[in-house]
Amino acid sequence: MAYRKTPAEIRRLTTAKERLVARATEVVAEVGWSQASVTAVADAAGIAAGSVYQHFPSKAALAVEVFRRAAGREVEVLGEVLHGPGGPVERLSRGVEVFARRALENRGLAYALLAAPAEPAVGAERLAFRRRYRALFAEVVREGVESGALPAQNGEITAAALTGAIGEVLVDPLGGPEDGAAEALLADLTAMALRCAGAPTA
Amino acid sequence: MAYRKTPAEIRRLTTAKERLVARATEVVAEVGWSQASVTAVADAAGIAAGSVYQHFPSKAALAVEVFRRAAGREVEVLGEVLHGPGGPVERLSRGVEVFARRALENRGLAYALLAAPAEPAVGAERLAFRRRYRALFAEVVREGVESGALPAQNGEITAAALTGAIGEVLVDPLGGPEDGAAEALLADLTAMALRCAGAPTA
DNA sequence: GTCTATACCTAGATAGAC
DNA sequence: GTCTATCTAGGTATAGAC
Numbered sequence: 001m002a003y004r005k006t007p008a009e010i011r012r013l014t015t016a017k018e019r020l021v022a023r024a025t026e027v028v029a030e031v032g033w034s035q036a037s038v039t040a041v042a043d044a045a046g047i048a049a050g051s052v053y054q055h056f057p058s059k060a061a062l063a064v065e066v067f068r069r070a071a072g073r074e075v076e077v078l079g080e081v082l083h084g085p086g087g088p089v090e091r092l093s094r095g096v097e098v099f100a101r102r103a104l105e106n107r108g109l110a111y112a113l114l115a116a117p118a119e120p121a122v123g124a125e126r127l128a129f130r131r132r133y134r135a136l137f138a139e140v141v142r143e144g145v146e147s148g149a150l151p152a153q154n155g156e157i158t159a160a161a162l163t164g165a166i167g168e169v170l171v172d173p174l175g176g177p178e179d180g181a182a183e184a185l186l187a188d189l190t191a192m193a194l195r196c197a198g199a200p201t202a
Numbered sequence: 203m204a205y206r207k208t209p210a211e212i213r214r215l216t217t218a219k220e221r222l223v224a225r226a227t228e229v230v231a232e233v234g235w236s237q238a239s240v241t242a243v244a245d246a247a248g249i250a251a252g253s254v255y256q257h258f259p260s261k262a263a264l265a266v267e268v269f270r271r272a273a274g275r276e277v278e279v280l281g282e283v284l285h286g287p288g289g290p291v292e293r294l295s296r297g298v299e300v301f302a303r304r305a306l307e308n309r310g311l312a313y314a315l316l317a318a319p320a321e322p323a324v325g326a327e328r329l330a331f332r333r334r335y336r337a338l339f340a341e342v343v344r345e346g347v348e349s350g351a352l353p354a355q356n357g358e359i360t361a362a363a364l365t366g367a368i369g370e371v372l373v374d375p376l377g378g379p380e381d382g383a384a385e386a387l388l389a390d391l392t393a394m395a396l397r398c399a400g401a402p403t404a
Numbered sequence: 405g406t407c408t409a410t411a412c413c414t415a416g417a418t419a420g421a422c
Numbered sequence: 423g424t425c426t427a428t429c430t431a432g433g434t435a436t437a438g439a440c
Contacts, residue, residue: 034322117319117320117321117322117325118319119319120236120319123319127374130370130374131374151397151403153390153393153394153397154390154393154394157371157387157390157391157394158394160367160370160371160374161363161366161367161370161371161394161398162367163370164363164366164367164368164369164370164371165362165363165364165366165367165370165398166366167366167370168332168362168363168365168366168367168369169359169362169363169366172329172332172333172362185359188355188356188359189359191355191356192355192356192359192360192363192398195353195355195397195398195399195400196363196367196394196397196398197397198397198403201353201400
């Protein structure tokens with residue numbers, strides 16, 4: 001009996017686990033955390049409820065993993081845009097747009113990450129997630145202030161406001177999901193964000 | 203046997219119910235919705251768990267009543283300020299400050315109303331509550347735009363942003379609860395709100 | 405390693421005594 | 423009308439067969 005897993009074994013395990021996480025993410029995006037029971041998630045992944053515990057010690061651990069994966073992707077994307085080329089104001093504008101666009105493209109997931117009722121362990125992750133967003137925005141705002149492109153301000157407050165504002169607008173969008181409304185929403189949203197940071201109106 | 207309740211009877215019932223709602227509100231503000239079990243609420247009100255069902259058909263109904271009362275008070279206060287004397291920008295500034303100040307004075311309740319995990323019935327009330335806030339802010343912004351005090355903008359977006367921004371800042375305040383920090387926070391918050399609406403910086 | 409069946413716990417709701 | 427005791431449902435987690 002081998003006392004070390006073969007690469008193939010590791011891969012198969014990993015794959016099964018990955019699959020479980022991926023399906024669980026879909027379920028959460030569709031029905032929310034509270035309705036994503038172990039049974040429902042296992043069904044979606046095509047395994048028995050009991051088998052979930054081969055991969056995660058508890059439901060909370062699985063939920064946290066789902067959250068971290070999804071949130072991590074979003075933070076990464078936003079970070080790339082905010083650290084990319086261009087002046088601070090331009091990057092801020094693009095960052096808000098990317099954030100919002102991605103959320104609109106998968107609104108269920110965005111809601112799960114930003115606002116949906118969730119167990120305490122996920123709530124803690126969410127707080128950390130929002131702080132990372134905040135930190136990213138705050139950095140760009142600070143750059144803008146230093147370069148003179150933005151007026152003096154409390155960058156942390158502005159960053160928190162941007163996170164909250166975008167979340168609020170996305171979670172309960174005013175218009176229905178008509179075609180074209182999304183683009184208008186994005187334009188209004190970025191305009192609001194720039195005003196919020198004190199950038200001169202274009 | 204009287205087929206109609208006497209005024210005294212009605213009063214006593216009402217009082218008991220009022221008392222239950224008031225205590226339940228305190229419990230929710232302290233420990234959040236998820237920890238506010240029927241037992242905990244009944245204990246706080248000095249009655250047995252079973253007696254709760256003399257006043258409300260379900261826990262959800264009680265929770266909704268608690269939410270409506272508390273949220274209704276906040277909306278009323280904000281409405282009075284926003285509809286009070288002064289120009290639109292001035293009222294907006296005062297409204298934001300009042301909103302935030304009240305939230306800081308009872309942060310537990312504010313968190314329960316704005317963000318704390320809650321059952322679906324309460325979630326629906328929260329959505330309605332935020333919409334009312336939004337409508338109030340949007341009205342003032344629209345006035346400001348019409349009077350020329352504010353630049354052209356999508357007032358609904360700005361209003362949603364203000365609600366989200368204030369909530370975000372209050373729910374996870376950056377500084378600790380040092381004395382004096384609250385006043386600085388309020389000043390930065392109102393400044394941000396005015397920028398967000400496009401008011402010329404003072 | 406995965407399945408079936410089940411134990412167990414929490415918390416909302418109810419019944420009947422007083 | 424209120425209390426005590428209990429029922430029940432939903433859902434997490436585990437045991438043991440295959």
